[in-house]
Structure formats: structure tokens, C-alpha cells
Amino acid sequence: MNAITKTDKATDAGVSRRFFLVGSAAGTLVLGYAATSKLSEALAAGPGAFAPSAWVAINKDGKVEVTVGKADMGQHIASTMAQIVAEELESSWKDMTIAFASNDPKYNDPVLGAQITGGSWSTGMNFDAMSRAGAAGRITLIKAAAEMMGVPEAECQARESRVRHTKSNKAVTYAQIVASGKAAKVWTADELKAIKLKAPAQYRLIGQSVPQLDIPSKTNGTARYGIDTFLPGMLYGKLALPPVRYGAKVTGLDDAEAKKVPGFVQAVVLDDKTGTTSGWVVAVAKTYEGARKAADALKITYDKGPHAAVTDAAIVAEAKRLQAEGTAGFLFVKNGDSAGAIGTAAKVMEAEYLTSLNIHAPMEPMNATAREENGTWHIYTGNQFATRTTGIAAAVLGVEQAKIVMHQHYLGGGFGRRLESDMVIPALLAAKAVGKPVKVIYSREDDMRMDFTRPLTYQKVKVGLDGNGKPVALEHDVIGAWPTARWGIPEFLTPAVDKKGPHDSFTVNGADAWYTIPNHTVRNYKNEVAQNATPSGQLRSVAPAWTFWALESVMDEIAAATGQDPVEMRLALLDGSGANAGGDKPQTSGGAKRLANALRTAVGRSGYGAIKLGPNEGMGVAAVSSQERSSPTWTACVAHVAVDPGSGAVTVKRLTIAMDVGTAINPDGVKAQIEGSALWGASIALHEKATMKNGAIEQTNFDGYTPMRMADAPEIDISIISNGEAPVGCGEPAVTVVAPAIANAIFKAVGARVRSLPITAEAVKAAMKA
Amino acid sequence: MINLTINGKEQKVDVAGDTPLLWVIREHLQMTGTKFGCGAGLCGSCTVHINGEAVRSCQTAVSEAVGKKVTTIEGLDSKGQHPLQRAFVAEQVPQCGYCQSGQIMQAAALLAKNNDPSKAEIVEHMNGNLCRCMTYARIQRAILRAAADMRGV
Numbered sequence: 001m002n003a004i005t006k007t008d009k010a011t012d013a014g015v016s017r018r019f020f021l022v023g024s025a026a027g028t029l030v031l032g033y034a035a036t037s038k039l040s041e042a043l044a045a046g047p048g049a050f051a052p053s054a055w056v057a058i059n060k061d062g063k064v065e066v067t068v069g070k071a072d073m074g075q076h077i078a079s080t081m082a083q084i085v086a087e088e089l090e091s092s093w094k095d096m097t098i099a100f101a102s103n104d105p106k107y108n109d110p111v112l113g114a115q116i117t118g119g120s121w122s123t124g125m126n127f128d129a130m131s132r133a134g135a136a137g138r139i140t141l142i143k144a145a146a147e148m149m150g151v152p153e154a155e156c157q158a159r160e161s162r163v164r165h166t167k168s169n170k171a172v173t174y175a176q177i178v179a180s181g182k183a184a185k186v187w188t189a190d191e192l193k194a195i196k197l198k199a200p201a202q203y204r205l206i207g208q209s210v211p212q213l214d215i216p217s218k219t220n221g222t223a224r225y226g227i228d229t230f231l232p233g234m235l236y237g238k239l240a241l242p243p244v245r246y247g248a249k250v251t252g253l254d255d256a257e258a259k260k261v262p263g264f265v266q267a268v269v270l271d272d273k274t275g276t277t278s279g280w281v282v283a284v285a286k287t288y289e290g291a292r293k294a295a296d297a298l299k300i301t302y303d304k305g306p307h308a309a310v311t312d313a314a315i316v317a318e319a320k321r322l323q324a325e326g327t328a329g330f331l332f333v334k335n336g337d338s339a340g341a342i343g344t345a346a347k348v349m350e351a352e353y354l355t356s357l358n359i360h361a362p363m364e365p366m367n368a369t370a371r372e373e374n375g376t377w378h379i380y381t382g383n384q385f386a387t388r389t390t391g392i393a394a395a396v397l398g399v400e401q402a403k404i405v406m407h408q409h410y411l412g413g414g415f416g417r418r419l420e421s422d423m424v425i426p427a428l429l430a431a432k433a434v435g436k437p438v439k440v441i442y443s444r445e446d447d448m449r450m451d452f453t454r455p456l457t458y459q460k461v462k463v464g465l466d467g468n469g470k471p472v473a474l475e476h477d478v479i480g481a482w483p484t485a486r487w488g489i490p491e492f493l494t495p496a497v498d499k500k501g502p503h504d505s506f507t508v509n510g511a512d513a514w515y516t517i518p519n520h521t522v523r524n525y526k527n528e529v530a531q532n533a534t535p536s537g538q539l540r541s542v543a544p545a546w547t548f549w550a551l552e553s554v555m556d557e558i559a560a561a562t563g564q565d566p567v568e569m570r571l572a573l574l575d576g577s578g579a580n581a582g583g584d585k586p587q588t589s590g591g592a593k594r595l596a597n598a599l600r601t602a603v604g605r606s607g608y609g610a611i612k613l614g615p616n617e618g619m620g621v622a623a624v625s626s627q628e629r630s631s632p633t634w635t636a637c638v639a640h641v642a643v644d645p646g647s648g649a650v651t652v653k654r655l656t657i658a659m660d661v662g663t664a665i666n667p668d669g670v671k672a673q674i675e676g677s678a679l680w681g682a683s684i685a686l687h688e689k690a691t692m693k694n695g696a697i698e699q700t701n702f703d704g705y706t707p708m709r710m711a712d713a714p715e716i717d718i719s720i721i722s723n724g725e726a727p728v729g730c731g732e733p734a735v736t737v738v739a740p741a742i743a744n745a746i747f748k749a750v751g752a753r754v755r756s757l758p759i760t761a762e763a764v765k766a767a768m769k770a
Numbered sequence: 771m772i773n774l775t776i777n778g779k780e781q782k783v784d785v786a787g788d789t790p791l792l793w794v795i796r797e798h799l800q801m802t803g804t805k806f807g808c809g810a811g812l813c814g815s816c817t818v819h820i821n822g823e824a825v826r827s828c829q830t831a832v833s834e835a836v837g838k839k840v841t842t843i844e845g846l847d848s849k850g851q852h853p854l855q856r857a858f859v860a861e862q863v864p865q866c867g868y869c870q871s872g873q874i875m876q877a878a879a880l881l882a883k884n885n886d887p888s889k890a891e892i893v894e895h896m897n898g899n900l901c902r903c904m905t906y907a908r909i910q911r912a913i914l915r916a917a918a919d920m921r922g923v
């Protein structure tokens with residue numbers, strides 16, 4: 001992902017931060033990466049305008065504030081970053097506080113060179129930078145403390161926010177050191193790199209389930225989300241939307257009725273130069289209830305545009321056409337000669353897998369507040385991709401990116417929805433039109449109808465087996481909309497293996513799995529009908545949630561067709577030979593064998609094959625390496641289901657999950673993420689389905705679109721494998737492993753093979769008869 | 771002018787009587803602990819108490835709250851230390867946190883009447899409250915913990 005550093009000039013700051021500065025400003029000790037070595041220069045402007053990225057600040061009272069350029073959407077990332085810093089800084093957990101960065105490039109991710117939160121990247125990619133920041137701070141504090149106490153530095157030790165001279169037992173607190181103003185040092189990049197970080201055995205905080213710093217504020221109503229913004233003189237905006245998801249134009253607007261609504265100010269037709277939205281109008285009023293009434297009262301006529309007839313069926317038909325034609329795909333994997341090997345295989349199997357459109361529907365509907373002051377535009381919202389949202393905002397307004405300031409808030413759920421930037425557009429354009437701050441709150445209906453959905457996908461898989469039922473060839477075609485391509489960031493795309501051109505590998509990740517299959521071809525197809533009609537987005541875990549749906553289902557189909565045990569068959573293929581040995585990066589160290597271990601763990605914990613199940617019950621397995629091949633989180637699941645043979649209704653009794661996270665920084669936090677993502681996986685496996693008709697998303701609220709509720713939540717048994725390897729993301733992989741495990745369990749229970757998500761009772765019933 | 775009693779305090783708001791209580795609390799009075807999730811009575815994010823009963827403030831006209839005692843998450847306990855609030859911290863329940871005010875207010879109405887609920891009673895009472903982060907298992911555990919706390923065990 002280093003490539004993204006090239007996408008935006010503003011991110012150059014990320015690469016040129018060659019120094020790490022520790023110095024005092026107005027009684028606060030500031031620690032941060034900087035492009036300049038001149039502490040005085042950086043400090044001259046005072047703490048408010050401190051030039052280098054002020055990631056860590058220690059106040060006079062000893063409180064340590066960690067400023068995070070990440071979106072906190074429930075994964076407690078700010079708290080995790082604070083934990084990494086505190087480990088090396090040797091500060092007490094009770095002194096730690098968190099804050100969110102603005103969109104200033106100085107807060108960009110040190111690896112990605114941008115502010116983006118997604119792909120379970122945060123922890124792994126920031127671990128080193130945050131650790132070194134903490135360590136450099138500690139060393140500088142010890143040096144100052146030694147000076148203050150008149151003792152040799154080497155005889156001092158830092159612990160719990162104080163430095164102690166071990167021989168004399170004299171000590172000074174971090175607060176006292178900060179007050180002395182003595183701690184100051186410029187670290188060069190080389191010096192920083194030379195710091196010896198702690199070995200895992202020395203960790204005191206990492207690996208501990210310290211309480212998450214953001215949680216208390218989320219139990220008493222004080223946590224501030226974007227929707228909680230209030231500005232002096234602020235007006236409200238409510239969307240009035242066209243009858244299609246994308247491509248409509250406003251041809252006429254009559255606001256006569258809206259004018260009768262008390263407090264109505266103006267209806268603004270959005271002229272969105274970025275094409276992110278189409279045919280949107282914002283009704284602006286003094287109150288939100290007024291804006292809602294006014295939006296309803298507007299009479300708008302539309303040209304519905306070119307996608308007004310698109311349906312799910314049309315999207316699937318186009319996908320099948322593309323696959324059958326076979327020429328438009330981009331090669332993502334090409335190992336050996338799969339066509340040749342299929343031609344000579346003892347047995348050939350073929351299957352098609354589908355996944356439906358899905359809606360993110362975070363509990364906090366999309367919203368943003370915008371305000372202009374002296375030519376600078378301030379945006380108040382919660383967003384996962386501040387860098388791109390800044391670019392979109394600037395383009396929409398026709399101003400420079402430097403004129404956009406984004407004020408980050410807690411996200412009332414992200415799941416990839418807030419990687420998008422649409423929500424800032426109506427706020428900005430309405431504020432511009434009326435010359436006052438405007439808060440735009442999408443209704444739930446607006447939020448669902450204009451979701452950047454998880455794409456509808458169609459996959460065709462063909463396998464060639466040898467005489468022993470061992471897969472020797474695998475051909476996997478993946479066809480869907482390409483969300484990342486829609487973003488128009490060339491560096492986010494991947495060159496095809498045969499140099500045919502760039503493609504969106506975020507729609508096919510996972511298909512390059514870690515099974516040893518000598519002849520393997522994966523082709524990635526963009527479905528233009530879907531691309532245009534259903535602008536698609538990244539939904540929690542993205543491609544691995546459909547690629548593993550196909551792959552882990554077909555693995556079971558092979559096992560069933562050849563009389564093999566699905567666990568034993570997988571273990572044999574996860575032999576870690578050749579490229580599957582891993583180890584080209586710390587994250588892949590150990591390779592496929594770590595997935596085999598995770599699978600054994602889940603299988604063992606679940607009682608698979610050992611405990612007696614009730615009638616029409618079954619256990620199914622799946623094993624995944626989500627998210628990307630370069631950053632796998634080895635995850636296995638055993639699903640235990642019961643099927644009602646009369647109706648086909650499926651009850652998930654228990655999910656047993658084993659995940660190798662390398663290093664669990666906060667085991668309880670990891671567990672919470674796995675709990676949530678496993679249930680998300682079960683929810684999209686069984687409960688969530690969106691459909692398109694006449695170019696529009698048909699589901700508009702939680703009656704039509706029905707995420708899992710408490711009554712449907714199965715028991716979950718979680719094993720976290722923490723073996724000292726590099727930390728990897730834990731918020732997404734479980735999403736991808738649950739659906740195939742459930743489908744495989746249904747097959748075991750009643751012999752019904754369902755190949756389409758979500759799995760409905762009707763589909764199970766039909767497959768039972770077949 | 772509409773007179774309301776919210777968290778024991780008299781409030782005057784200049785809104786139409788059919789305005790949903792949710793918008794009055796959140797936008798007019800800027801008490802933002804109560805959340806907007808669906809506006810249709812389908813998610814429970816907006817749950818407040820009226821005379822001790824859990825209601826969906828998005829489905830309640832402000833005029834219906836006149837002369838009654840409205841309690842929001844900010845007023846559940848003056849120090850934010852209701853047994854449920856302590857239990858939600860102890861069990862580390864919130865993820866994004868957005869649904870949690872509603873979850874806590876919904877659960878508080880149950881525990882006020884029944885401080886020893888079974889798991890099935892909890893599920894029945896809480897099933898209308900969506901959590902998109904799917905913190906359901908922890909919500910259950912926290913309610914059981916708070917109930918035990920309230921019973922003094």
C-alpha cells in the first residue's frame with residue numbers, strides 16, 4: 001500500500017518526516033515526527049501551531065495525550081495506539097488520554113502516507129512508529145530526570161510515569177520533568193531506528209486487557225459524534241432524493257409548498273462536480289423538523305438517467321455473460337496451467353456462487369456540518385478517509401485542499417461506509433448557498449437508498465481433481481462492481497499478472513489463498529452494469545467475504561464429492577510448501593501452517609467429529625487468510641447449526657472461532673472485535689439482503705433491511721492465538737469465515753448445498769428437495 | 771411554547787406539538803446523548819423514559835410528554851454511575867457506542883421492574899434495540915451484572 005503516498009502531493013509530509021522531536025511548549029512536552037530538525041523553529045509558533053505532527057503530548061499534570069490520525073468507529077483504535085505508546089513510554093495507563101487529529105497531512109499514517117482507516121491495517125502498520133515514539137520519549141525523559149537528580153542516566157529506570165534512580169530510590173514524576181522544561185532532544189531517523197524496542201517478554205501493557213479509554217464516554221452520552229455538532233447560527237439540511245440510486249438529473253423544482261413550512265430557508269440543487277452524487281436536493285430550514293417537512297413538500301421532476309431500469313437480475317445476467325465470454329477478465333493469479341490440468345484431471349467440478357447487495361447501515365446515519373470562515377471551510381463529521389474526503393470537498397467547492405479543515409469525531413459505526421465522502425457534499429454546498437453553517441442529517445431512508453453497497457457478486461469456480469480427490473487445478477472467476485476503482489486513485493489498483501492493465505484487487509483478495517494447488521488461475525471482471533447503477537463501496541472485510549464464500553464452499557463440495565473429511569482435506573492442502581511457506585514479510589511469517597493451526601484449534605474447541613449432535617444438526621468448517629495475502633489474519637470457524645426440515649429455517653447454535661493475531665495488544669479488545677465481526681458474518685449469511693429494482697435500492701429502513709438482533713445471536717467461542725508474531729488486524733476476518741462455515745454446516749445437517757448469500761429458509765428447503 | 775420536565779429540570783421549547791420528542795431533546799435542547807438511528811421505531815437508539823417507561827422518542831410527539839417526567843441518558847444517574855453504566859464499562863460493552871444510550875435506557879426500564887431477569891426475559895425486552903456493532907453478548911452480560919449489583923449479590 002506504499003503506492004498511495006504518490007497519490008496526493010500533500011502526503012509528501014509523510015515521507016519527509018525525518019526527525020523525531022521532543023521538546024517543551026507552554027509547559028507541555030510535545031513528542032512528534034517532523035520534517036525539520038530545528039526544535040526552536042517548530043516550537044516558535046507555540047503549542048497550538050506546533051509544526052511537526054504532535055502525536056503525543058505530556059501535560060504539566062502528567063496526563064499523556066495521544067493524538068491519532070485514525071477514525072475510531074468501535075475498534076478502539078485510539079486506545080490501542082495509546083497502549084502501544086504507553087508500553088515504551090512507561091507511562092501509567094491512568095494518565096493516558098486520547099484525541100483525534102484534523103485532516104492535516106502531518107497526521108498521515110506513517111506507512112500509508114494518508115489518513116485512511118480500513119482493511120484492518122491500523123494496528124500492524126502503526127505499531128513500529130508508535131512504539132518508537134514512546135521509546136524516544138522515555139529515553140529523553142530519563143536523560144532529563146538524571147540531570148535533575150544529578151545521577152547517571154544508566155542508573156535510572158522509568159515506570160508508571162516516573163523515573164527512579166534505582167540505587168538511591170530517588171524519583172521524579174513525568175509531570176515534574178515536564179515542568180522543569182529540561183526534556184528536549186532531536187532524534188534523527190537513524191537514531192530512532194537504532195532504538196532497541198522491548199521484546200514481547202518485557203511487555204507490561206501490551207497483551208493486557210486494559211480498559212478502553214473511549215468506553216466511559218459511550219455509557220453516559222458524552223461521546224461526541226459528527227451528528228452532535230452545533231455551531232452558532234447553524235441551519236439544518238434534509239435531502240430530497242431522486243427515485244434512482246445513480247444517474248438522475250433534476251429537471252424542475254417547485255418549492256411553493258415548502259415555502260409554507262415555518263423556518264424554511266431555501267432548496268439547494270446540488271451541483272456536484274465530483275459526480276459523487278446525482279440529482280440530490282437539500283432543503284434548508286431553521287430546524288431539522290422543518291427541513292424534513294420542507295424536503296417532503298418539494299415537488300421535483302427528474303430525468304432518471306441511464307440506469308433507471310436496472311435490477312438484480314440484470315446485474316447477474318451481465319455477470320454471467322461476461323464470464324461466459326471470458327475475455328474481459330484481469331489475471332490476478334496465474335500459477336501453472338489450470339486449463340491444461342483440468343483437461344487431464346480425473347474429475348472436474350464446477351459451481352457458481354452469488355452474494356447479494358448489502359447495505360452498511362451504521363447506526364449513526366450519514367451526516368456532516370459545514371461552515372466557512374475567511375475562505376477556509378470547516379467540516380465536522382466522522383470519516384474513515386480524511387485524505388480523500390478533503391480532496392472531494394475541495395473539488396466540490398472549487399478551492400484548494402489547504403482550505404479544507406476536517407474536524408474528526410467518533411464514528412457511530414464505519415464498516416467502510418465512512419470511507420466515502422458523499423455526506424460532506426450536501427453540507428458544503430448548502431452552507432455555501434445560504435452563507436451559514438448547515439448540518440445535514442440523512443434520514444435512515446436516505447442513508448439506505450444512497451448506500452455505497454457491498455457489490456452483488458457472481459463467481460464461477462472450476463476444479464480439477466486427481467485420482468485421490470486432491471485438487472490439482474483451480475479456476476476462479478470473480479465478477480462484480482469495483483468499489484476501489486470508483487475512487488479514481490490509480491495507485492490503489494493492481495497491475496494484472498499478464499500486464500493487461502490495472503484492476504481492482506480489493507474485489508478479489510482472498511482468492512489468492514494459501515492452499516497448495518499447483519495450477520491456479522483467478523480472473524477479476526468488472527461488471528459495468530453494476531458499477532454504474534449501484535456505486536459500490538467497501539463493506540467490512542470487502543472481497544474476502546465473497547471470495548472465501550466461494551472458495552470455502554467449494555472446498556467442502558470437493559470433500560463431500562470425494563468422500564474426504566473437510567478438515568483433513570484442508571489440512572493436507574495447508575502444507576506451507578513453496579510460496580505458501582510465507583515469511584517474505586513479518587505478517588506472513590509461518591505461512592499456511594499457521595492457518596492449519598488455527599483450523600486445528602477451532603476444530604478441537606468445537607467438538608467437531610467427537611460430540612453427538614441432535615437430529616438435523618451439523619457442524620461445518622471454514623478457514624481463511626483475510627484480508628490480503630500480504631497481511632493475513634489466520635482465521636478458522638466451526639459453525640454448529642440446526643435446520644428445521646419442514647421450513648428450511650436455520651438456527652446457528654454456536655460459532656467456534658480461532659484467530660491467530662500474532663500479537664494481541666489488548667486481548668479483550670481483540671475478543672470484542674471478533675465477537676462483533678463474527679455476528680456481522682452471521683448476519684450477512686442469514687439476515688441481510690438488499691435488492692435493486694428500477695435502478696433503486698428497495699430496502700429503506702430496518703423493517704426491510706434486517707440486521708441480526710439479539711434473539712438471533714448465537715453463542716460464540718473464541719480462541720485468540722497470540723504467538724508473538726507481528727500484530728495483524730482482527731476487526732474483519734471473522735466476517736469472512738462465518739458464512740461458508742454455516743453453509744457447510746447446513747450441508748452436513750440436511751444435505752442441502754446453498755450457493756447464494758444470504759441463505760434463506762426457502763433456499764435451504766429447495767436444496768433439500770433437489 | 772411547550773413546557774417539559776427533562777431529568778428533573780423544567781425546559782421551555784418553541785416547537786410545534788407534533789415535533790418528535792427526539793428532535794426536541796437532541797437538536798433544540800442539545801442533549802445529544804439520545805441518538806437518532808431510524809426515525810421509525812425500529813432500532814431503539816432514541817430510547818428515553820417517560821414516567822419510567824422506555825419509549826422511542828422518535829415516535830413520541832413532544833406534546834405527549836407534557837406534564838410527564840422525561841429521563842434521558844444524561845439524567846439516568848447524576849454521576850453517570852447507574853449500575854448499568856458501571857456494568858457496561860466493566861463488561862467493556864460499547865464499540866462504536868452509538869446505540870448504547872438506547873440500550874442502557876431500555877435495560878434500565880427492565881431492571882427497575884425486575885432486578886433478576888432471566889436471559890430469555892432480557893432478550894425479549896432488548897430485541898427491539900439494534901446494535902450494528904453486534905455487542906449483544908456483552909449487553910446481556912452487563913445487564914446480568916447490573917441486576918446482580920442491584921440485588922446486592
Ligand code: FES
Pocket residue numbers: 805806807808809810811812813814815816817826827828829
Ligand atoms: S430512532 Fe427511534 S427507534 Fe430508531
Ligand code: FES
Pocket residue numbers: 074363412413864865866867868869870900901902903904905
Ligand atoms: S456499539 Fe455500535 S451500534 Fe451498538
